[in-house]
Amino acid sequence: MFTGIIQTVGTVKTISRVGGDSRLRIEAHELPADALELGASIAVNGVCLTVIESDAAGFSADVSLETLACTTAKNWRAGEAVNLEPALQLAQRLGGHLVSGHIDGVGQVERRESAARSVCFAVRAPAELARYIAQKGSIAIDGTSLTVNRVEQNLFEVNIVPHTLSHTIMAQYRSGSEVNLEVDLLARYLERLLQGADASGVDSAMTLAGLNTLGYE
DSSP, X not given: OBOSOOOEEEEEEEEEEETTEEEEEEEOXXXXXXXXXXXXXXXXXXXXXXXXXXXXXXXXXXXXXXXXXXXXXXXXXXXXXXXXXXXXXXXXXXXXXOBOSOOOEEEEEEEEEEETTEEEEEEXXXXXXXXXXXXXXXXXXXXXXXXXXXXXXXXXXXXXXXXXXXXXXXXXXXXXXXXXXXXXXXXXHHHHHHHTHHHHSSOOSSSHHHHHHTTOO
């Protein structure tokens, strides 16, 4: 699990093909050594990857065919800057929102506009994700925890303050940029719960009858 608060920006150094999928080498000088232990989880542009090798300069991770197909990882190139966040520790402050590192889809930046010292981005999400995106709700873009300012169908806007622009890759976004999107975990679980019998075959909808079926009196 992650918080969506980016700790540093790293650089993709090499990408190699291994057994049909990919292996990345990422330069990450500013991450602490304990975050780069073998088997540790690192969110790279919001994609949860597992450290398979590391040293003081960075780490390597494998990227599966599924991840390549469902995220912007298929477009990453050597020399590209990426957002990095090590996994959440239980004693850590939750500055953003709970982020799993499991990307729901790839969105596209439609426009970028100045808003005083901030920048407003309008992002078009895949149509099937629209129902999970709510005004003043949370969304992760390339692993960055953000608040949705406005939403209309599957187009939503976020306002990026100067600190976020300078500490993530968002300053590089332009019209047409593809970004990884992860919707709020709570929205996905709530939808599943409300599906009730349609999802599980058991009348588990949030009704008195449904609760009685599950043993609640």
